[in-house]
Amino acid sequence: AKCACMISASNILCFFFQWEVVQKTLNGSQLYTYSICNVGEREQDNWLRTTFIQRRPSASRVFVELQFIVRDCNSFGASSLTCKETFNLFSSESDADVGTTFRKGQFKKVATIAPDEITGKKELRINTETRVVENLSLKGFYLAIQDIGACVALLSLRVYYKICPATIQSLASFPETVAGGENQALREVSGECVENAISEGLPRIYCTVDGEWVVPVGQCQCKPGYEETEDACKECLPGFFKAEASSGKCEPCPANTQGLDTGALFCPCMDGFYRAPTDPPTGPCSGLPSAPRDLVATTSHLSVGKLLLSWRPPEHTGGRTDITYSIECLRCEGPVCQSCGEKIRYEPANVGLTLTKVTVSELDAHLNYTFTVEAHSGVSAFASQAMPQAHKLPLTSALTTSLLSLSWEVSPKPRVQARPIRYELTYRKKDDNLDVTTYTVLILEKNSVQIPDLSPGTAYLFRVQALGSDGSPGGSSIEEQYETLSEGHLAHNNTAVISGAAIGGAVMLLIVVIVLFLHRRSVLFFFLNEQLKPLKTYVDPHTYEDPNIAVLKFATEIHPSHITKQKVIGAGEFGEVYRGILKVPGRKEVAVAVKTLKPGYTEKQRQDFLSEASIMGQFAHQNIIRLEGVVTKFKHAMIVTEYMENGALDRYLRDHDGEFSAYQLVGMMRGIAAGMKYLSDMSYVHRDLAARNILVNNTLECKVSDFGLSRVLEDDPEGTYTTSGGKIPIRWTAPEAIAYRKFTSASDVWSFGIVMWEVMAFGERPYWDMSNHEVMKAINEAFRLPAPMDCPSAVYQLMLQCWLQDRSKRPRFGDIVSLLDKLLRSPESLKAIADFDPRVSIRLPSTSGSDGPPFRCVPEWLESIKMSQYGENFTCAGIVSMDQVMQMKNEDIKNIGVRLPGHLKRIAYSILGLKDQTSTLIL
CATH class of the missing domain: 1.10.150.50 (Transcription Factor, Ets-1)
Incomplete structure (x- = not known):
C-alpha cells in the first residue's frame, strides 16, 4: 500500500503542560524530544497537543505512528511508587484551527500506549507503535498525548493515510483513491476505459483498507481497428485489421484484399475481386469465374426440335466452389434476332445449373438459334453492380423544336470514393430505312444532357451505356424514343400558354383573396384560444386554512410498509434523511430518499415539514427533484423523494475537483437553468438557490431541491414576496432582496450567477472567509466575484450579467437557457478563458x-x-x-x-x- 504523509516531524507539537524540549544524542545523532519525568509526584495529568492537522476530504481513517522511550519504573527506586509505564493517545476533530485554545473535554481517547521494550539505566530502547484514528469527517483534527506519571520521551510522531495508487487494469483507468475505514472495508471505485477502448458496463474495482486493489469488475476492450499494447489501444498497422471490439490482436488482411490505412475495420477487395453478400467482411475476396469451355450442341435424328448442350467447367473459378450456369437463347429470322421466350423447354432448367449439360426442346425448324452459356459464382451478381447500370427515365422536357433535355438514373449509386463513371449516349433519327443509319455518339461525365440542333417534329431513338474506368462497357438502357416539337405545335402552345396564364392569374387572385380572408380568421381564432388557454400556476399551500388539505391535494399518500429505510445519509432541519427503497405493489422497486420528522415535534413543525411536500408535488420537470409521496396518516411523518446518488452539487464538485471539462460543467448549469425556467414560468421564486440545494444523480443530471424558503409571486409580473423576518443566505442573495427583503425571479437569477461561479470553482465557497457584513459592503461598492480558474470568458460574462445592480437588466431564465444551449452547440466558444x-x-x-x-x-x-x-x-x-x-x-x-x-x-x-x-x- 502507498502511504501519503500528512505530517512528518516532531516539531508540529506546540502546546504542552509540564513537557520539556530536550536535546539528546542517540547513535551519534542529535535528537530533539518532548520529555517528561515526574514519577515522584502524584496525580499527574500532563498534555501535549499537536497543531491543527488538515484532513483530505476522503481520508476518514488515519494512522498515527509514535516513536518514544519509556524508563523502567524500577530504576527510580523508592520514588517509583506512583510511576507509570504507559501514556494515552487522544484525538479531537474540528472544522477550523482553534489556535491555543485547549479543552480536555473535546478530546476522545484513541488508545493506551505501552512500550514493548523498557529503557533501563544504561541502554536506550526506542519503541515504535502505530494506532488508527477512525471515522474522521470534519476538515481537520488534533492529536494529544496525556502523561499520567510515566517517564517518557517522544522522539517523533507521524500521521498518514493509506491509498490505492492510480492504476490501469484490463484497459480501465482507476484514479488514486484513499483507502476506507473499518465501516467501509472495501471502497468501490469506478474507472474509465483508456482511449480507444470501450466496455458494456462501467468498469469497477475495490480499494481495501490496506491500500490494495482487489476484485476488478467489468473489462474494457479495444475498439474495432485497435489492439491492446501495454495498457493502451493502438491502431492496427497497414495490412492488418480488427473487425470488432475484443481483447484480440489485429489480423493480417486475407487473400485478394488490401489494407492501405491504419486502424482498419476490414480490408477492402482488390480491383477485380469481390465479396458476396453472404461472405463475412473479414474473409478473403474472390474473382469472377472464366467462361465455360468447349460448348457443344448435339442433335438427334430421332427427336426433331431437340438438342443437347454440353460444356466443360471454366478454367478459373475465381477461388470459389459455388459455380452455377445460365443459358440464354436468341432466335434469328433474317437480320433480326429476339429472345426465344418461354416457348422452348430446358431440362432440368436454364438458370442455376450445377451440371455441365442441359437438354433443349420445342425448337422450330428452319430457324437459327444462338445459345450463350455463362458461368456464375456467389460474387457474380455483386460484381455486376460494380459497373452502374443506366436506366430509362422519361423525357424531362422538349424545350424547343430543336432541343431535347434527357437524364437517366444510375443503379447502384457510385461510391463517393470510387472513380468517376462516364456514359456513352448514342442516338439516331427513327427511320424505316435500316440499311443507311447515322448514329451520333456522345461521351458524358454526368447522367444528364441537353441535345441541340435537332430537326423539328422528328422522333429520335436514344440509348445510354455506362463505361468503366478503363473504357469497358457496363450495363445499357433499352432504346427509347423521344420527339421534338413541331413549329405549328409550338405556336399553338404559345397561344394556349398566354390564355392559360390569364385564366390562371384570375384564379390565383381569387385564391389569394380567399386564403388571406381565411388566414385572417384563423389568426384571430388562434390568439383568442391562446388567451383563453389556462396556464398552470403554483399555489401557495399556506393559503389553505387547513395545510393537511394541501398535502392531500398535491402529494400521494404512501403506506409506511412500502418503505424500507437503509442508511442515514444526512440530517435536515426537521430530522434525519435516509436512503431507502420504495416498493409499491404493481410498481417497480425504486431507490428513494426519505426525510423524517424527529420525535417531539409540535403541530406547527409538522405542518411546516409537510408544506415542502405540498410545494414539490406541484412540479413535474426533469430538473426539479421528484416527489414520490408522503406518509401523513401514521405517527412518524415522512417525505419520500427520488434518490440522487451523488448528493449535493457543492460537495460533489469539491470531491471531484478538476475532473470535469468546461463543457461538462456548462451542461450541469444548463440543467439547473432549465429547472429554474420551469419554476419561473409557474410564477414561483425559490429564494435559496445555491449549489448545496442542487442534487446530482449518477448521470450527472442536476435537479433543483430544498423548497423550504421558497414562496409564490403574486399575479403582478413584478410582484415580490416580502418576508416578515427569518434568515437570508447573504452570499447567494441579490442586493435588493437583502436590503428590502423583496424577492423576484430576478433575485433568483442573481443567485443562479453565484451557482455558476460555484460550479466553475468546483464547489468553492463564494467570497471565501469574508463575513456577511464584508460581503454586503463589497457588493454595494460594485465589487463582484472574479472569474474562477480556467473559466470560459462567455460563461463569466453571463455571471456578470446575472449580477447587474439593476434587476430589470438581468437576463431571464429563458434567455439563460438559450445562451447555454448555444455554448453547448459550439464547444469551441468555451476555449477562450476569462482573464x-x-x-x-x-x-x-x-x-x-x-x-x-x-x-x-x-x-x-x-x-x-x-x-x-x-x-x-x-x-x-x-x-x-x-x-x-x-x-x-x-x-x-x-x-x-x-x-x-x-x-x-x-x-x-x-x-x-x-x-x-x-x-x-x-x-
Missing part, C-alpha cells in the same frame, strides 16, 4: 496580524487554494516559508513537480496575488 486580474480584489483584515503575507505557513496557503497535494513537493524543495513562496517564478513551480497546466496556473496566479497586495486576500 485573471490580480487588481480585482476585496480587502480583508490581515489574517496574520502583521503586514506580511496573509498565511502563516505554506500548508495553510496551499489549503486555501485547494492544492494541498503539493505540500510534500514544496517541503522537499526546501520552500517552507511564505517569503520563499513569494519569490517563486513559473519555472520554479514546474521544477518542484507541478506539471498539470491547471494546477500550475492556479498556484502561479495565487503567488501573483500575494505579490500584488500582501495584506489582501486575492479573490
